[in-house]
Amino acid sequence: MxxxxxxxxxxxxxxxxxxxxxxxxxxxxxxxxxxxxxxxxxxxxMGNAGMIVPSHFIPLAAPGMIAKGLRWMFNPESPFYIRPRLDPALARWAWLFYRHSNAKHVEKTRELLRDLNLESRRLFAELAQEEEFGLAKRGMLMLCKTAKGLDEEAAVAAAAREIGLEAEVLDAAASARLDPSITMSLAGSVHFPQDCHLDPAxxxxxxxxxxxxxxxxxxxxxxxxxxxxxxxxxxxxxxxxxxxxxxxxxxxxxxxxxxxxxxxxxKLPLQAGKGYSLTLENPPELPSLCSIFVEAKVAITPMAQSLRFAGTMEVGGLDLSIDPARVRGIVKSVRDYFPRFSETDFKGVKPWSGLRPVSPDxxxxxxxxxxxxxxxxxxxxxxxxxxxxxxxxxxxxxxxxxxxxxxxxxxxxxxxxx
Ligand SMILES: Cc1cc2nc3c(=O)[nH]c(=O)nc-3n(C[C@H](O)[C@H](O)[C@H](O)COP(=O)(O)OP(=O)(O)OC[C@H]3O[C@@H](n4cnc5c(N)ncnc54)[C@H](O)[C@@H]3O)c2cc1C
The missing domain is CATH 3.50.50.60 (FAD/NAD(P)-binding domain)
Incomplete structure (x- = not known):
């Protein structure tokens, strides 16, 4: 041929x-x-949070997302924002997102997302045997500041176990025992032991x-x-x-x-969802597990001696510019969960931005x-x-x-x- x-x-x-x-x-x-x-x-x-996430079996379009999203729309420091604009592609995407934000859709897709993530995890391990790239198979912690947050995450953990994933609900003391290298202020956490992390670059x-x-x-x-x-x-x-x-x-x-x-x-319904990350080269403390601040929607990943904080979903077109208010939202959340950190730790740290390709379902x-x-x-x-x-x-x-x-x-x- x-x-x-x-x-x-x-x-x-x-x-x-x-x-x-x-x-x-x-x-x-x-x-x-x-x-x-x-x-x-x-x-x-390149600059994302580097997490491998069998825990993410619930798609972004899920029950409660619309109500939460609408509340967040009016807070300039919130982790979610859709920039209103007259664009038929955005209107179609938003309509499809709304149509899929329900329990039936979650039930129809969770096994697909589970299987894809577990198979990918297996392939990461296979790739790491040929050439090392810092794959850490230590699991991930969903860190809950409030009892309400912990209740919601405990329900996710139960749903995870229903489809055969490992998930354990921990109180604050058990969370601290799991990762003693970081001081945390929490109601509790959920540990997903199958999640992993790495440095994406x-x-x-x-x-x-x-x-x-x-x-x-x-x-x-x-x-x-x-x-x-x-x-x-x-x-x-x-x-x-x-x-x-x-x-x-x-x-x-x-x-x-x-x-x-x-x-x-x-005509592919797809919107760019901008997110930011900030990497501390010398963090005051270095956790050994990656984690997510549940209420603040910020992901935290140790990468060698540095620590990356990533968050925000801003649906606003193909625009990589940095919105200082949203970056401030990420920085301000850190002390709430990690009390040994302060806003001055982030002084001079250049925010990175990236555009996630987001499908509506x-x-x-x-x-x-x-x-x-x-x-x-x-x-x-x-x-x-x-x-x-x-x-x-x-x-x-x-x-x-x-x-x-x-x-x-x-x-x-x-x-x-x-
Ligand atoms: C803050 C943040 C944190 C995240 N954390 C995680 C995480 O922890 N775990 C996870 O799984 N995912 C995470 N993600 C999501 C993840 O980063 C994206 O889903 C992923 O990078 C998308 O990869 P991609 O190859 O599709 O797109 P990209 O990485 O954007 O690559 C597309 C490439 O195509 C090139 N290109 C486009 N058009 C053309 C053209 N016309 N000609 C030539 N080249 C072209 C672009 O230059 C670009 O290099 C995060 C994202 C963000 C923003």
């Missing part, structure tokens, strides 16, 4: 694109990875090395503007006249995917684009793109090879809202 017809062209050098390239190469396919940033450049996959660097070693071509600093589609097939991706021809194409462009997929006739898009079987969409991972990176890459490779995947992924169909 003509080698061009065998080549896989992957757009996007974030965790989803890199994992897709890696598992395709593992199957012996020729791969070109296209990324508009230069090597080591930034994207949502280190993991991405390791993936880059692996794909290069397996023979991938990486086109860095190349921004794709056009899909060349002829006779029901994608022929090439184009960048200012440069052509990247192949037999199969994967769009893993994160929050920027919808504009490219529109050229393929797919909390399920990623992974599958062929309707009527274009050689074009695969792999995006919409929202708050769990790092966690679901390896399993997504593996699923993309299964599709490329025409082989069955480890479970049905019909619910992830790219055209499910068409």
């Amino acid at each position: 003509d080698p061009v017809n065998q080549r896989v062209i992957v757009l996007g050098g974030g965790v989803i694109g890199l994992c897709s390239a890696y598992y395709a190469l593992q199957r012996g396919m020729a791969v070109t990875l296209i990324e508009r940033e230069l090597p080591g450049g930034d994207n949502c996959s 280190r993991f991405l660097a390791s993936l880059r090395r692996r794909v290069l070693a397996l023979g991938a071509e990486i086109a860095s600093g190349v921004e794709i503007d056009t899909l060349d589609i002829q006779n029901g097939k994608v022929r090439a991706l184009l960048s200012k006249g440069r052509r990247f021809e192949g037999g199969h194409f994967v769009i893993a462009g994160g929050s920027w995917s919808p504009s490219l997929l529109r050229q393929a006739g797919l 909390g399920i990623p898009y992974l599958g062929p684009v309707p009527h274009l079987p050689n074009l695969i969409a792999a995006t919409g991972h929202a708050m769990m793109g790092l966690s679901l990176g390896p399993v997504s890459g593996r699923l993309v490779a299964d599709l490329l090879a025409g082989e069955p995947s480890f479970r049905s992924i019909e619910q992830m169909a790219a055209g499910r809202f068409s």
